[in-house]
Structures are given as C-alpha cells and as structure tokens.
Amino acid sequence: MHFPLLSSLIWLPVIGGVITMMVGDDRRANVARWIAAIVAIIGLLLCIPLYANFSIHTSAMQFVEKITWIKAYGVNYSVGVDGISMPMIILTNITTLVVVFASWKTIRTKVAQYMAAFLIMQGMMNGVFAATDALLFYVFWEAMLIPIYLSIGIWGSSNRSYASIKFFMFTFFGSALMLIAILYLRIHTDSFAITSFYKLKMTMAVQIFVFIAFFLAFAVKVPMWPTHTWLPDAHTEAPAGGSVVLAALMLKMGVYGFLRFSLPIVPNACQHLYWFMIVLSLIAIVYIAYIAIAQTDMKRLIAYSSVAHMGFATLGCFMIYLIIQHTGNLKDAYMSLEGGMVQMLSHAFSTGALFVGIGILYDKLHTRMIGDLGGITAKMPVFASLMMLFAMANVGLPGTSGFVGEFMVILSAFQGSFWVAVIAATTVILSACYTLWMFKRVFFGGITNPQIETLTDIGFHDKVALGILAFMVLLIGIYPEVLLRVFHASVGHLLALAHVNKLP
Amino acid sequence: MTIPHIIEQVVFYFSAIMVVISGIMVIAQRNPVRGALALVLAFVFSAVLWILLESEFLALALIFVYVGAVMTLFLFVVMMLDMDIEPMKRNFVRYLPIGLFISVLVLAFMIYVVAPEHFGLSKYAKPLHASAAYSNVKELGHVLYTKFVYPFELAAVLLLVAMVSAISLALPVVRERKLQNPAEQVMVKREDRIRLVNVPSEKRID
C-alpha cells in the first residue's frame, strides 16, 4: 500500500478549506490567508512526487486507489492518473496557489470564506481529473460548480446574480445530460468504471445519442460556439480569482471530458461527426476572434479570446480523424491531439495571468473599460512587462507557451485539410489584433485618467502569483518536451481507442 | 351458524356502522370540539373491531395513546384557540357535490378492488381462533425487540425529535436581552433616524 497521493491531493485542500472557513471573521483575515497559502503550497509540493514518480512509458492508470463506495450499485471510489490527467492536476494546484496569492490584497470581505471556496474547489478539481469511476467523476464535476457559483455570486461585481445564474444553468443543463449518458452506459456495462465503458459495443444510433449527451455537457464547459455566451458574462462579473479558475481550470474540464469520454467511448460517432466539431472549432477561432476585436471591456475581450483559443484545443482533438483518413497512419495524429492538450495548458497560464492582471487594475482603478485606461506602463513598469509577456503568450509568440499548441495544431491540421489549416492559421493575425490593440490602449500612450497618476507598482504577492505563471509560460514555450513526454504513451493509447470500431 | 358467530357478526356490523357514523360526524360537524369527540367515538369502535381481529395490544394502544393522549391534545388545542365558528360554515353545501362525487368515485374503485370476489370467504377463510395461551402482546413484543429492533429504536428517536420540535415550535419567544445588531446599525439610512418636520411658524403677536 503506497501513500495515497491522489486522495491527499483531493481531500487535503477540502479539509484545509473547512479549517479556513472556521477562521470565519474578517478580523482574522490574515490567518485565513496564511492557512490558505500553506494548504495551497502543500498541494503544489504534493505534485512533485506526482511528477517525479510518474512513469511516462505506460498508458495505464498510475497511483491507483480503489475503495468500494456504494456496493449495491457498483460505485467505487477509484482514482488514478495517466498522461492526460496528471498535467491537469499539476495545473490545478498551480492555479490555486496563484489564486490565493492574487487574491491576497484584492479580496477584503469574507476572506476566509473566499479562500475556503477556492481550496475546496481545488480538491474537487483534483477529483475530477483523478476520478476513474464515472459516478465519482460526476460527483466531483458537479460539486465543483458550487464554490465557483458562490464565488461569482458573492464576490462578483454589479451584475453578478445574472451572470452566476446563467453560468449555473448552462453548465448544469449540460451535465444533466451527461448523467443520463453515464447511467445508460452503467446499465449496459454493469459497472461505473470508465474503462469498462470503453469496451461496450453500441450501434451507431446509440453512439450518436451518447455523443450528443456528452457533447452538450462538455461543449458548454469548453465553451464551444454557440454555447459560449455564459463565459463573457461569468468572467466579467467574477472576482479575479474566479475568472482565473474559470479560464484556467473550468474550461479545461470540457476538453478533458472529450478526451476521457467522447473519443474512447463512442469512437464511431466521433468519426461520423468529426466535421461538425471541426466546423464549430473553426467558427470559434475566427468568428469569436472578430467579436473580441469589438470589445471595450478588457475582461470580456479576454473571455472571448479564451473561447477562440479553446477552439484550437477542440480542433486538435477532432482533427485526428481527418488526419488519419488522409494519411492512414495513426502516428501522424499524435501531434494534433498533443497540440490541443498543450494549448489547453498554455491557455490556462497565459489567460489566467491576464485575468490576474486585470483584477489588479480593477482593484486599483475600479474600471475594466479599455477606454478609461492608458499609459499604465509609466506608473507600473514591472507589471506592464509581465503583462506584455502574457499578452504575447496570448498572441502565440514563439518562446511562450501559447505558440506551441497553436503551432502543433496548425501543422497537423494541414495534414488533414489545407483549408482547415488556413482558417485556423488566421488566428496568427486576429489574436495579435485584439490582444495588442487592448495592450496598446491600456498600457501605452499618455496617461488619460487622473487616477492612474496615483498608481504604484504591484506588490510582493502579485509578483509571486504572476511570477509563477510567467515561469510556466516560458518553460513550456522554450522546452515543451517537458510536457509532451508525459503525453506520448497516453495519447497513443487514446488514439488507438478512438479508432476502434465499436459497432456490434 | 353457531351463537358465537352471530355475536361476532353483530358486534362487527354494529361497530362498523358506528365507526362510519362517527366518521361522518367528524367531517360534518361545524364545531371542532364535537368533531373531536366524534373521532374519539370512531377510535373506540375501531378498537372493538381490532379486538375482534385478535390484535389486543394495538386495540388497547389505540385507546390509551390515541383517545387518551392524542385526542386530548386535540381538544386542548381546539379549546385553547379561541375560534368563532359561525363564518366557517359557508360554502359547505357548495362543495358538497364535488366532494361526494370524488369520495364516491374513490370508494367505488376501492370496493371494486377489494370486493368479496377477491377477498371473500371463499378465498380467505377466517383463521382459527388462537389458543388461550396465545398472547398477542408477547408475540408482538417478540418481533419488535428482535427482528424490528432498529426500526423500533428509530421510532423512539422520531418521537423524541417530534417532542423537541413541538416544544420548540410552540414555545413563545421571549426577548430577555437587549442586543445590538451591528449590521442594522451600519446599514441604517438617513430616513430611519431623521424625520424632518415642517413646523408652522408661530403667528406674530402684535
């Protein structure tokens, strides 16, 4: 019996969150902050053995733990990670630490509850990515909604109740259908283990229904056009930490779901409907980018750019069918899938950092409107330099993480179809347009607003938060193999599963 | 037909008719005190029927617990609440047809189901009377404390909870201390504290 690493990663933050909540009063806000920081740091430290002891040569689940949970229905508390979920868990823990530090100064009311919400969310997120039992997955998936819903509803800005309800309705609508699909699969396999779902043979009609049920759950989370409209509202109203978690983690759950459920469980339906997913991804990449150009609110702009960037992740996931159809070689499709996954992680870092930055500005200036700002570089040079780095990562400049995913997806898309690659590559221009346009207006130019005159540069905690993200952005940008090597075995396994003929 | 059987039938039909009559009185009485008393009557005759069915313990429990405790509680409450009975009479006639219709419909269905062709003597003969040594209390106690001991304990807990909640619900809240409410103090608006009064100026005294 080895040390239950994954369970610690799931439950330690939850316990930490409960302890933080018990601190209660805002008079002891600093105590709450420090407890939260310590718990988050322990979470991150636990990731070190996770990465170090992870074997990159196998696609099997590692660090497996299995306890019977509800015997009568065959539900197990079973967790484990493979090359797809392990990076996501590390991402979760990094993000939480960033959120704790980024919220250190900006959150002043109900601090303990705020920190607790994010710690509990961290635990739930780890659970989502580690669960190998479908019902356990579903439980974590839904449980995680509660803290984020509360964080928008309580610490959000003026229109928060609309945004939080909209967010909740959207995501819940999708996941209800997912539950139906899971139950259907459970009835026919007699087991809740996700791996047993992989073996179930289904007719095409059934596969398509299961696909649609999963699709709605995951597409809302990603979010894919046209289910994306909750995202700008949720981002705009959420506090900085909430935005970071939304962008960095929540959206990833959608793509993770596609990888874990849709592709291996209903491969024939995916093969049948891949063009549909590709079209939606391309719409997200181009159309949403144009929408981002028209934004006047920084958070909204970044939110739309998230949708566009996640379009690459989904494109990478479903491009595999087109590539293999074209070249007939499974190995050619690796790059597409891995590119999509790198894009997911890199988007988490760059967009998360941009949201932290906007949160800092909002805290100081109480506006998110691009038109109200200008010339911030003069007053906050360190902050501006860091933001420039993240903006460039958002643009997809080589040397930053944003480049790796886009590059790999475009390159592999070309193997499948010339026009898909061309349309996807327009992001090279469009992302530069909206990101740098915003950057130019906010950070450069003369000081337009007397309040900006009074600004001072960011403090220690913000530097830590942004510094962690900057390190990750550069690390993945300069040496992506550190990430890619983790993927290979699992991606190969997934690709094989995604091409099994499961028609009876 | 032997004598005991005739007695049994007489007792059954008499009690059954009395139960039905007192049931009608329960729903038709305008005065709730009388209604409660009618209900007591229904319970008493039900107990008779249950004894006929050889479940002595429950029959007695019905009298002790229901008539003795629960119905007394009802009467207490009815009398404690000072209700005027007069306005409550209205609309009784108006709803009578629909009420009768529904209840007759339900009754018809039920009798259709439990009619003698399904549950008659030809199907279920009356079981033999128990021997004199048979003790219903002992028999019931035996299963209650062995097989059904967990539900029994739960029932006990349920009663406790019911008692606590009834007390806490009905206990009048007495504000003994004068407390500050900081939230209220902070949220106070100007209008809550200041009232501008337009005082007419006094007439000049010439």
Place this chain on the structure above:
Amino acid sequence: MAETIRTLSLIIVLAPLLGAILAGLFGKVLGRKTSHRVTVLLMFVAFFAACWVWKLTVLDHGYLNSVLYIWGESGNFTFNIGFMIDQLTAWMMLLVTFVSLLVHIYSIGYMADDSGYQRFFSYVSLFTFSMLLLVTANNFLQLFIGWEGVGLVSYLLIGFWYTKEAAIFGSFKAFIVNRVGDFGFIIGIAAVMTYFGTLDYTTVFAKAPALAKAGTVLAVIPGAPWAVLTFICLALFIGAMGKSAQMPLHVWLPESMEGPTPISALIHAATMVTAGVFMVARLSPMFELSPTALSVVLVIGATGALFTGLVAFVQHDIKRVIAYSTLSQLGYMMAAMGVSAYAAGIFHLMMHGCFKALLFLAAGSVILGMHHEQDMRKMGGLRKYMPITYITFLIGALALSAIPPFAGYYSKDAIIEAVGAASNIPGSGYAYVCLVLGAFVTAFYIFRAFFLTFHGKERFSAEVKQHVKESPWVVWLPLVGLAIPSVFAGAILAYPLLYASPSWFGKSIFVAKGNNVLATLAEHYHGWFAYALHSVTTAPFWAAVIGIVSAWVLCLLVPSWRDVLVKRLSWIYFILVKKYGFDDFNQVVIAHGSKRFGEFCYRVADAKILDDWIINGSGRAVRFGASVVRRLQTGYLYHYVFVMILGLVVFVGWFELFETHSVLAEMLKSKYF
C-alpha cells in the same frame, strides 16, 4: 573543428541573451553605466566569436549541423533546436554582430538622456539574440522562433517611446502587418511538415528534388492543383514579404521610423528586414525547383525597387527618405533572388547593411545635433557644423547610389546585370527596366536628402543654431566604423563572393544548372578596377549620375523648378504623397472593415440573436409560462388536496379501466392474494 564551431556559436548566440537579461532584469541594480558596459562587452565577445567562426567556415571550410536539444516530439515528428553553421550563416553572423556592436556603442551617445536607457540596451541585445537564432537555425521551427523574436523586439523598439501616439501606432501596425506575413509563413511550414515529414533543412533539401520530380500537387481550390513546391515557396515568401517589407506588405516600414534612430539602423535597415532575403537564399534548394515562385519573387522585388523609391521623392522627414530607400533596396535584393543570383543578393544585403546603417546613424547624428528635429525643410547647410557626419553621410549616399568604386556599386550593379542576363525567366524584362530606372531614383532621392540637409541655406532657427555641433565620439566612431566597409568592402569582396568558383559562400547556396547567371557574368569580370571602369559603359551608372545631377539642380541650383514640376505633374505628386493609397486602403477597408465586422458579429449575431433572443429568450419563455401556470397556485390547502386526490383517482382509474394487464391485476394474481 565542428566542436569549436559549436562552442563559438553558442557563445555568439547566448552572449547577447545574457546581456539582455542582465540589462533587462537587473538594470536598476546595475545602473546605467554598468548596463551599457556589460551589453557592449558581451556584444564584443559575440562579434569576436563571429569573426572566428567566419574564419573557420569561410576560410577553413568548416561546417556544423548539430542539434542542441529536442524541443518537442510528437508521433512521427521531431522538433529540434540546433545550429547549422555554414558560410552563409557565418557571413550573416558577422554582419549582425558587427552592426549590432556599433549600434550598441552609438546608442550610448544617442540615448544618453533617455529614461529607458537600460531597457533600450536590453531590447537591442535581445534583438541581436533573436536575429542570431534566426540565422543559425538548422530547421524551420527555429527559423520561425527567431523570425517572431525579431518581430517582437522590433515591436517593442518601435514603440520604445510608449507615450508617443505615432510610435505606438507604428509598432502596432508593424506587428500586425508582420503577422500577416507570418500567416503565410506558418502555412508554408505546415506544408513542409506535411510533405517532408520533418523541418530540418538538410533532410528537406535532400528530399525536395524527388518531390518536384514526383509532381505532387495540392488542390488549393478544387480543380486547380498547384505544384507542392511552388505552393510551399510562395507561402514562405509571403512571410518574407512581411518581414522584408515587400509590396504590398511594406506599409509598416515607414511607420517604424517612429522608433529611436539606432533601431532604424539596426533593425529596419541592416538586419531584421533582410531576414526575408536571407530566408530565400537559405532555402535556395527549394526555390530553385520552382520557376513560378522565382518569377513571383523577381516581379515583386523589382516592383518594390522602383515604386517605393519614387515615394521617397516627396518625403520631408529625413528618416522616412532613408526608410523608403531601404524598401527600394530590399526590392533589389529580392529581384536578385528571383534570378537565382543569391550570392549577389546576399552580397548586396551585407553592403546595404553597412551603408544603410551608416546613413541612418548619420541621420541620427544630424537629428541629435538638431535636437530631435527630423524635417529636412528645417535643416540645410549643416556641412560646416558637423563635418564628420557630413563626410560619412556622403560616403553612404555614394555607396547607395552605386557610384564606383564604393561598395554599393559592386553589389547593385551585379544584381542589375544578373537580371539583365537572365532573360529566360518570365518577367525579367520588366524587372530590368524597373531596376535601371530605380538606379536613377535612388541617386536622386538620396542626394536630394543630402543637399537639403547639408547644403544650401540654413533654415533652422537661431535658437537651434546656437547649439548645433558635431556629435560626441561614441556617436561618430560607429559612423567611421561603418564608412570604412562602405567604401572598400565592395571592391574587396566582390570577386570571392560573386565570381570565384567556388565562392566564399561555398555550398551554402544552391543554384540549379541552367539558372547560374552569375557564372556568365564571371566571364566578364577582370578585377575590381576594371569592373569599376567598365561602369561608364553601362546604363545604371549613367542613370545614377543623372539622378545626382538632377537632385543638385532641383535642390540647390534652381529650386523654383521643383515647384513647377510639382504643379505640372500634380497627379503624380498626389499619388506619391498618398503612397499609392496603400495606407488609406488598409486603414479604411481592412482595419475599419474588420472592426465593423467584429462589431456586427458582437452586437447583432452574438449579443442580440444568440444571447438575447435564444438564451435569454428561453429564460423569458419559461418566465411567461410560469406566470400563466402560477395562477394554479392559489395557496389554498384544499385545492392542493383536491388536485392530489383527483390525480390519485385518475391514476387508479387508468390502471383499472384501461390497462388490460394492469399492475393491480398482476398484484391480485400474485402469491400473496
């Protein structure tokens, strides 16, 4: 030897990066003086190492192609970071480190009183690093990384004075236009990956002929297949057009002049903008296989060479004149690429790097002397105040106008003759005419600028006059440093680079058998002096002379003719002032159009139809339905009970009356009853 080259290359590439990190992250701690000392020292180290590498490769025929580390691996594909050091790379490294070193030194004086001093040095060093990454690449990925890296630093440096509206607009425009080029570039790389399965130069080059022979086609539009190599070359060339500012993606370069002048010299004249030219030369084994692509390169290059030069006629800003001149010269280089005279193009690139940097730095010296005044109409007669600047500017102007025996003559004349000799390529006739006319245009605009600045009446105010003086030594030293190669390098290097066989480029440039125009020219080359004398019999020389003379006439002798000309040819003047309408077109149609389209998408499609009608609409529909159904909720207990009972009755009735195998019937049959 390979090991030495590898070590040296690492030093060359990493020294500027180290400088950038030191000056950038620790600039505050180090202070101004230490910052510039550190970066200059590291730059000098890089330059020295570059010289050494030059010796090892060009003279000793060393060669290196090695992988530094595996950047990423995915399925069948491997991405490396590695060096390919051959003669072409060595020359480029030499040029880049040389100009960069001088610009570093120059900036000590030029940026002396700027508040962003350390930041500036950090950027310049970072730029050098990226540029070196670009030229040392042994694969397309690293090429692209360097390519984007220089783009980024260019963006940062154009917008260096970030409070200046024109500067940040210029930087934004530069980045976006470059991105348009990168769009083509990345598609080209994707095509390379798809058809070659790797991004490493050597493998790609080795496989290219087979691919060309196989006649693989790519159906871009169904029914109109393209040869794959042509497609790849053209897509990559779009990237080159962006970076090397070829028409119609040239619009960003004039705007980039809003940056500090040393930057204009280093990035927007000597090095970065020539990256496209370098790329085409580097990829010569691919371009050689696609005559279509070469023709396109030739025509676009030649068009740029003439027409952008013309715009310089009507510019008043001294830096803009030189910027348009850069555009024009880049056109020459591209034209050389188009006729497979890669060596001539690269040779011109290097010479141009020297004399154009010289011109920019000299212009910067003038601007510094005039206290950041760039309008030539407010200059004049500076000759006696700034003698060193005057002479060096003159040398640069002569070199640019290709007057023998200055450096520009040997490179530019070779290009024009090569284009003239390569009559078999479609478009070469048109290109030749453009280039010869271009020689006149070049000479005219640069001497117009020269006369307006240094000769004639002093048109500046008395206040300025008081402190006009020669710039400090850190400023003029680099001028001299650049003036020396501008005079002599052409004569010295022409033979070994262009006509010798094997030339100093060795095998780093590939020219197909039938395309070798330089070999035909070599037959007529008999030493540098004879070649210089030979000039009097050629059209370009006389075109240049006429250009100089007419500039003299119009600027100094009879200035009134200028106004007559403007009046007579007012429509041409209008077109030139409007720069052929590219800027207006971009601004109105593309920039505005995109914004309008985006707003339409947002306000109508997204916010109105999707969000308001469909999503909030479904919410409203539920609310409306609820408001109707709500009336059932009377709040009366007996209503609820009534409905409950009714439901029970209906339920039981349903089973009893309509279901033949009703649940109750089943129950009745079961063993309990």
Place this chain on the structure above:
Amino acid sequence: MIALSNYLILGAILFSLSIAGFVLNRRNVITLLMCVELMLLAVNMNFIAFSHYLNDIKGQVFVFFILTVAAAETAIGLAIVVLLYRNKKTIDVQELDSLKG
C-alpha cells in the same frame, strides 16, 4: 363468518369519508388534521385485517409504527397550528394563502 373483504370495505369507506372531509372542509386546519387521523385509521384497519387473515404479525408491527408516526405528526401539526394562530390570528384555511404564486 366475517370475510376479509368486509374489513377492507370498511377501511375503504373510512378512507373515502376522510377524502370527502378534505374536500368539503373549508373551515379550520384542526379538522383537516382529524381527517388525516381518520385516514390513518382506515389504513390501520386494512393492515390489521390482513395481518389477521394472513396470520402474519408484520402487519401489526406496521400499525405499531404508523401509530408512532401519527402521534409524532399530530404533535408537530398541532404545534404548527398553535404557531399559526399566534402569528395570523386565524386558522381558517380560506385565509391561509401565503403559498399563492
């Protein structure tokens, strides 16, 4: 001999009487509670009859628990009625419509 169906029919009559009570009663909540008691009585009657005729003690155990629950329900129900009266000064069902949508 009394057939099982007689007891069941008596239970049914009691049950439908209490239903009629629910529908007809527009008066006070207490009468409603009494109707509930009547309904439970009907149910209990069935249980005991079945228990007797099938000779299975479990039916009586059920009745035992139903009595327990009914007692608890009455206690809480009456407490609520008292509370209701204290707050609203009425227990007239026609005036208790705070659930109105």
